Amino acid sequence: MLSFGIMTLNKQNEQPYFMELAKRANEFHINCYRFIPSDIHPITEKITGDFYNHSTGVWESAEFTVPEILYDRCFYGNDSHSKQCMSIVNWLKARNDIQFLGYGLPNKLELYEILSCTNISPYLLKTTPFTGADRFIGSLLPDHPFILKPASGSQGQGIYYIEKTGKNILVKTDKKNAQVTRNFESAEKAAGWLNNLTAKRQYLFQPYVNLSNKEEQPFDIRILLQKDRNGTWKELGRGIRTGRNGGIVSNLSTGGSNISFEDWITEYPSSLRSFLCDELNDIIDTLPAALERKLPPLFEMGIDIGVENNGSIWILDINSKPGRKTILNSQPEKKEELFTAPLLYAKFLSANNEMERRTNHAKTISN
Structure with a gap:
């Protein structure tokens, strides 16, 4: 059985998502573990964490060695525990006997410097x-x-x-x-x-660019990309995040809501619809390769795109640890794909012994 570890800074975070992954792991011959990086013993390198018992359907306390493949879902702050865990994760990234599903992205300033030298640059706001x-x-x-x-x-x-x-x-x-x-x-x-x-x-x-709709609500397009069972980038879905009237951002954590991409795009004239879809598809086809030419491999990314009233398109953010609410809310039929994709890609990495390029991994810790 392949050992698959989910890393988090707090076991209360993303519990429903981790449970959905764990429930499906057995059918792929995967043992699923959950742990906090700071729970690795510095001398024995044993971890005190949780093991998902498929028979009982619950997480159980366990001690185990570092799993073969790690899924990093740590969101860091400025506190001392975050800094401690960042150092541990960097140490894990440097090991040759462990693979990460994805090695993350650098901060927004470094990302801007990388992408400003590519053909993605016209979509970037000066940073x-x-x-x-x-x-x-x-x-x-x-x-x-x-x-x-x-x-x-x-x-x-x-x-x-x-x-x-x-x-x-x-x-x-x-x-x-x-x-x-x-x-x-x-x-x-x-x-x-x-x-x-x-x-x-x-x-x-x-x-600042005005990225609001006719109701003066800020909105953006969230596109979720992941690698599939063959290691190929694939779009999992896209949806619209809408903020409150007169707001600045459209994130769900600040009171935003969702509508489907199809409902949103139909409000535009057909010529503009075609232009927008072509531009979005061009970004999806170009961005992953542009990043992986300069950075260690990724598994998934959430791309947030803003659209001005005149049709100008801007990449607002790229997140290597995206949430799934936007896609689940607007395309619930994608649920099974979303909850099996990390497991399928883990199997791909294991089967192909994909010890991919990892240089400069320390720069990817911020996301």
């Missing part, structure tokens, strides 16, 4: 590292707002709309239940707030 409040405020011009966001992760959190209005500086951010607005009456006050915000995390900023 600039935040290097200080005074310099950032000095670059603000009336009617030219910016979006400020963390360079790593976020899931819709910590994203700010910043605009200069006369001598004031307006800041807006979406929380789960409401939008929070602050109006700074001077550059000095805004700088103090910015310096405090950015003290512990790396940030970047991009020009």
Whole structure:
């Protein structure tokens, strides 16, 4: 039996998804384990975690060696436990006796640098590292707002709309239940707030583009790609994420909702429909190869794409640990594919002894 380990920072995270994977593992002759990286004993390298007992249908406490194939679903913060686990995962990535389903992506700034030198570059918003409040405020011009966001992760959190209005500086951010607005009456006050915000995390900023629908709701297209049982990239589905009226982001974690891609695209004239679909298909066909030419192998990615009223298309984010809510909500018939894809690809890696290129794996830890 192939041993398959799911890594998480908290066993409460993604429980339904992990259970669906585990329930299907036995039919593929896979033993399924779940653990937190910090639960690896530093001397014996034994893990105290959970083993899925197919007979009883429950996770049971167990001690085991590091599984042959690892599925990394760790979402890191700035806390000491996250930093500890990041170091352990980097150590695991460097081992030759273990394979990861995917080795992750670097942060958004490094990703921008990689993709800006490819034919994906026309779809990228100009991305600039935040290097200080005074310099950032000095670059603000009336009617030219910016979006400020963390360079790593976020899931819709910590994203700010910043605009200069006369001598004031307006800041807006979406929380789960409401939008929070602050109006700074001077550059000095805004700088103090910015310096405090950015003290512990790396940030970047991009020009704001209006990616809202006719109801003034922000929206984006989430496309989920995964490798199939033959190691070939395949689209699992696409859906539309819609935020609240007047909002900044469309993430489900900040109160967003879903509609199907088919329902959304029919609102456009046929000529624009054809153009949009061609552009999206071009991105899907081009992006995975562009990334894997420069980075270690991936298993899955969620691509978030914004569309302006004039049809301009922008890649907003690429996530190597995507969620599945958008696809499950808009295309529930994809459920079985979504819950078997990691297992099928694990079997492919094992059968083909795919010890693929892993150079620079340390740069991929942020996602």
